[in-house]
Amino acid sequence: MALLSVRELSVEFATRDGVVSAVNGVSFSLEAGQVLALLGESGSGKSVTLRAILGLHPAVRTRVGGEVLVKGQDVNRLDEPSRARLRGRIVSTVFQEPMTALDPVYTIGEQIAETLRQHRGHDHAAARRRARELLDLVQVPSPDRCLASYPHEISGGMRQRAMIAIALACEPELLLADEPTTALDVTVQAQILWLLRDLQKRLGLAVIFVTHDLGVAAEIADEAAVMYAGRIVEQAPIRELFRRPAHPYTEGLMHATVRRGQKGRPLVPIPGAPPNLAVLPPGCAFAPRCPIARDPCRITLPSFHPVSDGHVARCHFVTPGGSS
Amino acid sequence: MSADNAMESRNNRDPRVSADAPLLEARGLRKHFPLRGGVLQRTYAWVRAVDDVSFDVYPAETLGIVGESGCGKSTLARLILRLIEADAGTVRFDGQDVRGAAPPQMKRLRRDMQLVFQDPYASLNPRLTIEDAVAFSLLVHGTRAAEARERARALLGRVGLDPRLYGRRYAHELSGGQRQRVNIARALVLDPKLLVLDEPVSALDKSVQAQVLNLLADLKAERALTYVFISHDLNVIEYVSGRVMVMYLGEVVETGTADALAQAPKHPYTQALFASAPSMDPDRRMDRPPIAGDPPNPIDPPSGCRFRTRCAFAMEQCAQAPPALRPVGPGHEAACYLFS
Numbered sequence: 001m002a003l004l005s006v007r008e009l010s011v012e013f014a015t016r017d018g019v020v021s022a023v024n025g026v027s028f029s030l031e032a033g034q035v036l037a038l039l040g041e042s043g044s045g046k047s048v049t050l051r052a053i054l055g056l057h058p059a060v061r062t063r064v065g066g067e068v069l070v071k072g073q074d075v076n077r078l079d080e081p082s083r084a085r086l087r088g089r090i091v092s093t094v095f096q097e098p099m100t101a102l103d104p105v106y107t108i109g110e111q112i113a114e115t116l117r118q119h120r121g122h123d124h125a126a127a128r129r130r131a132r133e134l135l136d137l138v139q140v141p142s143p144d145r146c147l148a149s150y151p152h153e154i155s156g157g158m159r160q161r162a163m164i165a166i167a168l169a170c171e172p173e174l175l176l177a178d179e180p181t182t183a184l185d186v187t188v189q190a191q192i193l194w195l196l197r198d199l200q201k202r203l204g205l206a207v208i209f210v211t212h213d214l215g216v217a218a219e220i221a222d223e224a225a226v227m228y229a230g231r232i233v234e235q236a237p238i239r240e241l242f243r244r245p246a247h248p249y250t251e252g253l254m255h256a257t258v259r260r261g262q263k264g265r266p267l268v269p270i271p272g273a274p275p276n277l278a279v280l281p282p283g284c285a286f287a288p289r290c291p292i293a294r295d296p297c298r299i300t301l302p303s304f305h306p307v308s309d310g311h312v313a314r315c316h317f318v319t320p321g322g323s324s
Numbered sequence: 325m326s327a328d329n330a331m332e333s334r335n336n337r338d339p340r341v342s343a344d345a346p347l348l349e350a351r352g353l354r355k356h357f358p359l360r361g362g363v364l365q366r367t368y369a370w371v372r373a374v375d376d377v378s379f380d381v382y383p384a385e386t387l388g389i390v391g392e393s394g395c396g397k398s399t400l401a402r403l404i405l406r407l408i409e410a411d412a413g414t415v416r417f418d419g420q421d422v423r424g425a426a427p428p429q430m431k432r433l434r435r436d437m438q439l440v441f442q443d444p445y446a447s448l449n450p451r452l453t454i455e456d457a458v459a460f461s462l463l464v465h466g467t468r469a470a471e472a473r474e475r476a477r478a479l480l481g482r483v484g485l486d487p488r489l490y491g492r493r494y495a496h497e498l499s500g501g502q503r504q505r506v507n508i509a510r511a512l513v514l515d516p517k518l519l520v521l522d523e524p525v526s527a528l529d530k531s532v533q534a535q536v537l538n539l540l541a542d543l544k545a546e547r548a549l550t551y552v553f554i555s556h557d558l559n560v561i562e563y564v565s566g567r568v569m570v571m572y573l574g575e576v577v578e579t580g581t582a583d584a585l586a587q588a589p590k591h592p593y594t595q596a597l598f599a600s601a602p603s604m605d606p607d608r609r610m611d612r613p614p615i616a617g618d619p620p621n622p623i624d625p626p627s628g629c630r631f632r633t634r635c636a637f638a639m640e641q642c643a644q645a646p647p648a649l650r651p652v653g654p655g656h657e658a659a660c661y662l663f664s
Contacts, residue, residue, distance in 0.1 A: 041529035042500075141617075155618035156393075185392035186556065187634075190600035191613040212529065215602025219609050238606045256534035258559045259604050263582060267563075269534035273499045 001072055002029040003174055003206050004053065008066035011048050011057060018278040022048040024230040025066070032173060035200060035207045037217035037238070040227035041253075043274055046210045049227070050176050053208070054091060055083050070174070088119035092172040096179040098159035102151040108135075108162045109147030115169045134165040139195060157188040161195070168199070174206045181216060193219050214257055218242060223310075226250045229275050229285035235304075236311035246313040248293075249286045284315070292317055345419070346380035347518060347550050348437075353377045353403050353413035355396075359623065369623050373399040375574040377413075381518070386544070386551040388565030388582065390558055390597070394622045396574040397554045401522045404552065405439055406430065418517070435465060438511035442523035444503035448495035454506045455480065455491035458513050465514060479509045483539060501532035505539065512543065520552045525560065537564065558601050562586050567655070570594045573622050573630040576649060580656035590658040593631045629660070637662055 011023040023045040030036055038046040051057055053068050055075040068075040070090055075083060087093075095101040103111060112134055113127035122130060128147075135143035138161040151159055160180060167175060177196065181189040197220055200207055211217055217224050218238060225235040226247065234247040245251040255268040272289040275281065281288070287297040296316055304312040306320055355374040358367040374396040381387045389397050402408045404415060406422050415422040417433060425433055441447040448457055455476050462472035477487035483505040485491075495503055504524060511519055524540070525533040537560070544551060555561050561568055562582050570578040570591065578591040589595045599614035617634045620626060626633045632642040641661055649657040650664055 041531060157618040185619060186558070187392065187596055187600045187613075187615050188618050190602075190610060191616065193602075194610060194613045197609075213602070214530075215604045218604050218606045219602045221606075242604070242606055253530060256531045257604070258534070258537070258557075258563045260559055260562065260598075260601065261586070262559065262563045263586075267534040267538055269538060270531035271535075273501060273532065274529075 003032045005029040005069040010065040012063045014061040020277045030206050033204045035222045037221035037224040038210045039217050039224050044227040045230035046227050050210050088170050091174045092167040094163050094167045094177045094180045096182050098163045115166050119170045138165045176208050178210045234313040240311050246307040246318050247315050248290045344382050347383045348381040349416040351378045351414045354411045371622050372574050385566045388561035388568040389554045390561040391571035392619050395571040401520045435514045436516050437518040438516040439520045440507050440511050440524045444507050453492050458510045483509045500528050518550045522554045573625050578658045584656045590652045591660050592635050
C-alpha cells in the first residue's frame with residue numbers, strides 16, 4: 001500500500017465570480033521515502049492540492065471531491081479528532097512564510113514543546129529536552145538561545161529551521177512542504193534545501209515539495225508532477241523531466257526560465273496568461289497558449305499518454321519515446 | 325538584429341576606455357535610517373542601508389545591481405532618483421548635480437530618470453484607468469489632455485496592451501504581467517533617458533517573466549535607453565546586464581562585466597552567490613551549502629569587512645578595517661584583502 005494515494009481529487013471554491021475549479025481530477029501516489037515536487041505557477045492548484053491532503057479546506061464554500069488516502073485512511077471521511085491525530089503523527093507541514101506560520105507571542109521553545117505536549121503527551125521537562133534535540137537536528141548553531149527567542153528575534157533562515165523542527169517533532173512519515181524556501185535569500189535557500197535533503201535521507205521521510213521553481217525541484221525531488229490550471233499535465237522522474245520534457249507547457253517553462261549562461265540567447269516566453277479557473281475551456285486548458293495546438297485540443301481533454309517508463313504527459317501529440 | 329548587436333557590444337565594452345561621459349555618476353553615497361523608540365522618539369540605532377557607494381552608468385548600458393535582502397539595493401535606487409535624500413555623497417545625471425537641484429530643475433530631471441517598482445499592483449493608482457495612469461505624468465508636465473491620451477494609448481499598444489481592449493480598464497482587472505507592462509509604459513511616457521528597474525520581474529511567474537524581460541530588451545534597443553536593473557536573482561542579472569555591481573550589507577563588494585563575474589567571480593561573497601543558485605540540473609546538485617548563516621542585520625553590521633562573519637577566508641585584518649575596491653582584472657574590481 002502506498003503511503004499516500006490521491007485519487008481524482010477536485011477542489012472547488014464558490015466565489016462571487018462563480019465556482020472556481022482550483023483542482024480538477026488530480027491523481028498520484030507516493031511511497032515511503034519518496035520526494036515528489038509539485039511544480040506549477042501561481043493558480044496552478046499546487047498549494048490547494050497540498051491543503052486538501054491535510055483536509056485543511058473549510059467546509060464552507062468549498063467542495064472537495066475524490067479520495068485522499070493516507071495509509072489507506074480517507075482524510076475526507078475521518079472525523080476531526082482522527083484527522084488531527086493524522087496531522088500530528090503521520091503527516092506534517094512546512095509553510096512558505098515562517099513569520100506568519102509561527103505564533104509571534106510565544107518563544108520558539110514554547111512552540112516546539114506545545115506540539116510535543118499536544119501530540120505526544122510529553123511533560124514539561126521532557127518536551128524541553130526534546131525541543132533542544134530537534135533544534136540540533138535542524139542544525140541551529142546556538143539552540144539554547146534559539147529556544148528562548150521569539151520569532152521576530154531570529155533571522156529568516158533560523159525561523160524556517162524552527163518551523164522544520166516543529167514539523168519533525170512527532171516523527172512524521174510524510175512532510176508536506178509548501179514553497180519552504182521561496183521567501184528566503186538565495187544563500188539561505190541553498191542551506192535549507194540542503195538541510196531538507198539531508199533530513200529526508202536520514203529519517204527516510206516522504207516529502208511533497210510544492211514549488212514554482214524548476215531549479216529548486218531539480219535540487220530536491222526524485223519525481224516531479226507539473227501542474228497547470230488545476231491538473232497534472234506531466235509526471236516523470238526528475239532527471240527524465242529535465243532531459244525530455246514532453247508536455248508543451250513544461251517545455252515552454254524550461255525555455256522561458258533564465259538560466260546561468262543564458263546571456264546572448266533570447267528567452268522564449270510562453271505567450272498569453274493562464275486561464276480563468278471559473279471558466280475553464282472544455283479541452284486542454286493550455287491550448288490557447290500552445291504552439292502545437294490543433295482542433296482536437298480545444299474540444300477534448302487529453303488523457304495521459306506514456307512517454308517512457310514512469311513518464312506520462314496529458315497531451316494529444318505526445319509520442320512514446322520522443323517529445324511532442 | 326544589428327541594432328541588438330551594437331547594443332550588446334556597447335554593453336560589454338570596458339567603461340574605462342570609453343570616450344563617452346557617464347550618464348549617471350554616483351560618488352560616496354550614504355544613507356543611514358534612524359530607528360526611534362520610547363515616548364520621546366529618541367534615536368537608539370541606525371540602519372546603515374547604504375555606505376559609501378560609488379559607481380558610473382554609461383549611456384545605453386545596463387548596470388545590474390545584485391544582492392540579498394538588506395543589502396541596500398532598493399535604497400540605492402531611491403537615492404539615485406532623489407526620492408529620498410542621501411546623508412552624504414553626490415549624484416550627477418547628464419552632468420547636472422541631482423542632490424543640489426532646486427525644485428523646478430528637479431522636475432525637469434525627473435522627466436529623464438524614471439523608476440519601475442517590484443509590485444506592479446501597489447504602484448498603480450486603483451482609481452485610475454490604465455490609460456489615465458500612463459497619461460498622468462504627461463499632464464503633470466503640461467501636455468494637453470487630448471495629446472496626453474493619444475500618446476498614452478500609443479505606448480500601451482507598444483508594450484503589448486491593445487488600448488481599445490485595455491485602455492479603460494483598472495489595475496485590478498489586469499494580470500500581474502499586464503500591470504507591469506502598464507508600469508513600464510508609465511515610466512516611458514516622458515521619454516526618459518534612464519530607467520531604474522527595482523526587481524521588475526521578481527513578482528511575476530516564470531512564463532510571464534520572460535515576456536517582460538524580452539519587452540524591456542526591445543524597448544531599450546528602440547529608444548537607446550540606459551538601465552539600472554536591480555534584482556536578487558543572479559541569473560536574471562547576468563542575463564540582462566553589461567556590467568554588474570554586487571552589494572552586501574550596504575556596500576559594494578565587487579563590480580565587473582557580467583561575463584567576468586560569471587566566469588571568474590573574485591569576492592568570496594560573489595562566489596557564494598553564484599554557487600548558491602540552483603543548478604537546473606538534477607545530476608549536478610549542490611554537495612553542501614556554499615556559505616552558512618543569514619545576512620547579518622544592517623542595524624549593527626560587523627566591523628571591517630561586513631562579509632567576514634560568513635566568509636571562509638576571513639583573516640585578522642578583515643575585522644580591523646573595511647577593504648577598499650581594488651582592480652582584479654580589466655574593468656573588474658573587488659573589495660577583499662585576498663586581492664591586495
